[in-house]
Amino acid sequence: MKIYQIDCSARKEGSTSRMLAKKILDKVKKDDDEVIYRDLDDEMLFISGLTESGMKIPENEQTDEHKKMFELSDKLVSELKESDVIIISVPIYNFGPPATLKAWADLAARVKLTFKYGDDGRRKGLLEDKQVYLVITSGGTKIQGEEDFLTPWLIHMLNFFGIKKIDIVAADQMALDYEKSIKNAEEKIKELFKD
Ligand SMILES: Cc1cc2nc3c(=O)[nH]c(=O)nc-3n(C[C@H](O)[C@H](O)[C@H](O)COP(=O)(O)O)c2cc1C
Structure with missing residues (x-):
């Protein structure tokens, strides 16, 4: 099995979201699993310099920036x-x-690769049958509350890719009660991986 781990906190040391993702990885990973790791804080690009309405530019017109x-x-x-x-x-x-995750989604959404339009004109995600675990952290914003525009957007984006199996581990409102927030997240991890 291949496990893809994506972290994007702009904080490397002491990051709660990274710490909880590592806990999930330790629960999921079996000895012969392969882990593909991507830290969006190390490398990311914004879509820029397009010459058409979509994410395509004829190869002979591509600059070095486009190629990258x-x-x-x-x-x-x-x-x-x-x-x-x-x-x-x-x-x-x-x-x-974070802007890096939005940029990641912009680069990952590619017609005929991660989604397509069917004969009926309907959009169809091409990444079905994947299980996603989301770790979402916040200082004061309640996850899935009215000020949280991250969670609904990210779920929508994953659904757009065809991904339906999504579990969320939230450590929200950490600035209000850190201990409680972490406890809730750790309990959710325990619940998800009880055998
Ligand atoms: C640039 C920036 C913007 C932030 N905006 C919010 C916010 O809108 N709502 C919120 O609850 N926390 C906000 N926070 C706090 C972070 O969400 C919180 O510190 C983070 O979830 C901790 O994750 P980490 O330890 O993995 O970095 C913000 C932090 C930063 C650095």
Whole structure:
């Protein structure tokens, strides 16, 4: 089995979302599983310099910047496609996703690769049959409350890719009661992996 772990906190040391994602990885991973790890805080690009309405530019018109963008996009798409289980850890930044996660989604959404349009014109996700674990952390925003625009967006994005099996481990409102928040998250992990 291939496990794809994506972290994106802009904080490397002392990051709660990274710590909880690691706990999930330790629960999921069996000895012969392969882990593909991606830290969006180490490398990310924004879609830029497009010459058409979609994410395509004829190869002979591509600048070096375009080539870099497609190279990263191709890599992200293949990492997603080849994984069986995906763990995404993400803190809420200004009520939404960190810019790196939004940029990741922009690069990962590729027609005919991660989604397509059927003969009936309907969109269809091409990444079915994957299990996703989301770790979502926040300082004061209640997860899935009215100020949380990250969680509904991320679930929608994953559904758009065809992914329906999504479990959420939330450590929210850590600034209000850190101990309680972590306890709730750890209990959720225990509940998800009880055998
Ligand atoms: C740029 C920035 C914006 C933030 N915006 C919010 C926010 O809108 N709501 C909130 O509850 N916490 C906000 N926080 C706090 C983080 O969500 C919280 O510290 C984070 O979940 C901790 O995750 P980490 O320890 O993995 O970095 C923000 C933090 C940063 C750095």
